[in-house]
Amino acid sequence: MKLQKAERHQVKLRIGLSGPSGFGKTYSALLLAFGITNDWNKIALIDTENKSASLYSHLGDFNVLSLDEPFAPERYLKAIQICEESGMKVVIIDSISHEWQGKGGCLEAHEQLGGRFQDWAKVTPRHQSFIDAIILSKCHIVATSRSKVDYSLDKDGNGKTKVMKLGTKSITREGFEYELTVNFEFLNDKHLVSASKDRTELFSGKPEFIINSSTGKKLIEWCNQGISVERIKEEINSCDTAEGLKLIYNKYPNLSTELYPVVMARKEMLDNVSAQVIYENEIIQNLNPQNNEFSIK
Template sequence: MELKQAQREQVKLRIGLSGASGFGKTFSALLLAYGITGDYSRIAIIDTENQSASLYSHLGAYNTLSIEAPYSPEKYIKAIEVCEKAQMEVVIIDSITHEWSGAGGCLDIQEKLGGRWQDWASVTPRHQAFVDKILQAKCHVITTTRRKTDYSMDKDGSGKTKVIKHGTKEITRDGFEYELTVNFELINDHHLVNASKDRTGLFVNKPEFVINASTGKKLMNWCNNGKDLDQARAEISSCETIEGLKHIYSKYPNYQSTIKADIMNRKALIESADYNIVPNSEIIEEQKTIENGTTASTK
């Protein structure tokens, strides 16, 4: 047992995206994930939506892992573990709704046990194990959740009446959003979101907006107490010792996969003989002699 000072750099983000079908949950999740990592190859999508995650492959070389019914909690847990083993930096679970209401999900399991209230004693621990896996994962996790759809008749800017689709209640077990760092609700098919839950304070009482990569960067900046990726790279470029590079690498745990190439390039430069030689007056004179077409020996 050891008492340690709290450090936000140790935090892994748990982000929720919920909305009605067609509101852009998967696309928004990918942009958010890219903002967090800066590298699509470090992103994995656990896809329960009939391989719809591959529709956005033009964005970058992210990874997909498709799962099909039965959508048991244990199948989701196994999928997350596969992504962890592959050292993914961000895992998108698209969507968690199937774990609750899909074929073989918790509601289906409870119904097949008899549909009695006491049958939840067998189902709830399995669902909680799934939630705990999300919360304890070694990577950042973004979950998408379907919302029940409702419709209304509204007038657009030109005064014409049109049918508007709305998302209402999230289709997962009540209370899930309270486990999250931030929960974004997509409110229409223009991809506008607001934050229904926000532990960061970055989005509280702010107007609706469209998620993009900068949203993910803003969240990572919060994780790192304001120390962002540009600052990490600036420190690397000015570092002159191997020990200094090791310190920078450990200082930014959430950016380690992103800055690894910068660290290795700088390490190679530091280790090169040319970098460690400080030109003195004699070397400068020799260089001038060579430039003038003679050699140092004939000087």
């Protein structure tokens, strides 16, 4: 544990789009993804919305993975893994709401276990694995979620109970928004959005707007500022000592998960080289100069 200067590293984007059905989430997600990659072939859309992605095939040659029920967290994990292994740069999950409230999702799984509070002990780890897959993915992630109007029962000044409209609420487990880089909330069926959460400070406090490819370009430009993970990996692969590897690894604690396998692979290579040098030195030391032959003990 040590204190060090704050540095911003290049990270993968985690973007949320929330709104009711018909407000343009899928269309906006595709434009956003194209702005990030500028290559339709590097975009994959995990479609849980009854093959609705086909409605936008005219936009470009993006890839689609249809995910039907049951919408268990493990099936989402597998879908994300397939996209990563296929070399995608942006993965659109359209939508994550089914993982929570759909057929075979977390709420149904909890109900089948008995619906008791203690039954969440079995369901929560499964849901957390789904969240972790999004957070740790090596791809940029755009996750859409359906939303519904949220109400509360309050009493007015006369003591009468009234139904109060609080706004909209995403259909997923509470707290997902905290994991995102930016969350765009759709305000109406005219596709206008505002940023309900924004770590980039590109959109917070700004008037509502319509998402297009330039939105994605702004986000990827912000993302590419700071220390490049690829540059750090190059630094690791050019390091010649175990002590140097340790210093590099400890310098970037926020990237430990991503850097660890690279560091270990480099260390293994250095160990093999060191072992080879020792072996060759032993051979040279045991060389018989009389007959120019090797005499290995």
